[in-house]
Amino acid sequence: MIIGIIGSGAMGAGIAQVVAAAGHEVRLLDQSAAALDKALASIGANLRKLAEKGKLTVEAAEAATARLHPTTAMADFADCGMVIEAIVEDLAVKQQVFKQVESIVPADCILASNTSSLAITAIAAACQRPERFVGIHFFNPAPLMQLVEIIPAVQTRAGLAEEVQALVAGWGKRPVLAQDTPGFIVNRVARPFYGEAIRILEEGIADVATIDWALTELGGFRMGPFALMDFIGHDVNYRVTESVFNAFFYDPRYRPSFTQRRLFEAGYYGRKAGRGFYDYAPGAAQPAPTRDPELGRRILHRVLAMLINEAAEALYLRVASAADLELAMTTGVNYPKGLLAWADELGPATVLATLDGLYHDYHEDRYRASVLLRRRAESNQHFLAQ
Numbered sequence: 001m002i003i004g005i006i007g008s009g010a011m012g013a014g015i016a017q018v019v020a021a022a023g024h025e026v027r028l029l030d031q032s033a034a035a036l037d038k039a040l041a042s043i044g045a046n047l048r049k050l051a052e053k054g055k056l057t058v059e060a061a062e063a064a065t066a067r068l069h070p071t072t073a074m075a076d077f078a079d080c081g082m083v084i085e086a087i088v089e090d091l092a093v094k095q096q097v098f099k100q101v102e103s104i105v106p107a108d109c110i111l112a113s114n115t116s117s118l119a120i121t122a123i124a125a126a127c128q129r130p131e132r133f134v135g136i137h138f139f140n141p142a143p144l145m146q147l148v149e150i151i152p153a154v155q156t157r158a159g160l161a162e163e164v165q166a167l168v169a170g171w172g173k174r175p176v177l178a179q180d181t182p183g184f185i186v187n188r189v190a191r192p193f194y195g196e197a198i199r200i201l202e203e204g205i206a207d208v209a210t211i212d213w214a215l216t217e218l219g220g221f222r223m224g225p226f227a228l229m230d231f232i233g234h235d236v237n238y239r240v241t242e243s244v245f246n247a248f249f250y251d252p253r254y255r256p257s258f259t260q261r262r263l264f265e266a267g268y269y270g271r272k273a274g275r276g277f278y279d280y281a282p283g284a285a286q287p288a289p290t291r292d293p294e295l296g297r298r299i300l301h302r303v304l305a306m307l308i309n310e311a312a313e314a315l316y317l318r319v320a321s322a323a324d325l326e327l328a329m330t331t332g333v334n335y336p337k338g339l340l341a342w343a344d345e346l347g348p349a350t351v352l353a354t355l356d357g358l359y360h361d362y363h364e365d366r367y368r369a370s371v372l373l374r375r376r377a378e379s380n381q382h383f384l385a386q
């Protein structure tokens with residue numbers, strides 16, 4: 001099957017590499033010829049590096065490169081069996097592009113968007129044949145990240161999401177199925193990792209370095225929330241937080257913080273700006289954590305309880321299966337354990353007690369426990385089969 005990819009930026013180029021390496025002919029389209037040149041150079045370099053490391057034969061790398069056909073003309077999509085869009089995150093622009101795509105591709109061509117924050121259903125609504133539309137959400141960098149979230153829209157025909165799931169699995173990825181709800185799985189369930197850490201900071205319970213220490217040293221997360229937000233960039237991370245909050249009709253669980261908004265407004269985007277929660281200027285002193293195990297454990301359990309609550313609620317509302325929730329968080333954001341497994345390990349009653357304690361203290365809806373967590377705690381049952 002020939003695959004068309006629209007947008008050759010960070011994501012489009014990565015997806016093109018995956019798909020070409022998997023054996024598909026690829027038509028890679030961008031409105032900017034310079035973006036196409038840059039994408040081809042970077043894909044070529046990546047494939048050569050893989051060959052040097054012995055992960056791919058030189059012939060396979062060359063063959064994959066030869067399967068990439070850059071273009072600025074949509075007419076070249078006439079023979080595509082699938083089109084994946086990875087352009088600017090703007091609903092009106094995406095809708096317009098898919099209208100144009102539909103005027104060119106065959107009637108049975110699968111249409112997919114890599115959007116992270118728009119409703120798949122809303123993009124599909126612009127199509128004449130929305131039943132062939134599906135969300136296919138890769139993580140950055142696409143060639144390295146295993147997880148792909150597959151999201152059927154309200155209009156998607158029965159069976160298409162599963163077909164696309166099988167196709168993506170054939171590309172060496174770990175696809176999961178998610179409902180078309182804001183943030184899909186990862187960008188929804190992971191929100192408290194950032195939001196609750198900032199809340200702890202704002203309340204003066206601990207400083208940035210101590211919170212990061214607690215989550216990494218005691219929790220086993222690869223990066224602490226502040227180091228991670230600085231790494232992702234506050235321009236990206238703040239916008240995702242704000243868009244998930246808006247999309248959830250202002251549910252206080254997802255409310256953005258003034259602290260991060262101010263960093264965003266100041267242009268203190270993190271690593272790439274030289275300044276975020278931490279100072280990245282050469283020679284800048286790095287703050288030392290207060291290595292207080294009791295304080296650290298309290299912080300960790302508060303953030304963990306909020307994360308587990310999100311996973312429990314996503315399971316309760318059938319956003320994804322338990323297995324897919326676990327796979328998404330361990331492969332999409334590299335959590336050391338699935339959150340449901342973690343809940344079982346701590347004991348649902350312990351997690352519920354932490355949340356109910358927060359709810360009791362603050363009387364904020366933000367800390368309301370998922371009914372599924374409460375049921376598991378009260379019936380002394382685990383989330384996962386033992």
Ligand code: NAI
Pocket residue numbers: 006007008009010011012029030031032035085086087088089090093097114115116117137138139140
């Ligand atoms: P990017 O800014 O790196 O690349 C976008 C590319 O699309 C540019 O090369 C631009 O010239 C091209 N483009 C824009 N409008 C176009 C149009 N109308 N026709 C043809 N080409 C057009 O953006 P990035 O980061 O690759 O994101 C693309 C999509 O993927 C967005 O929907 C984003 O939300 C989503 N996404 C991004 C992730 C990330 O971490 N960057 C992760 C997962 C999804």
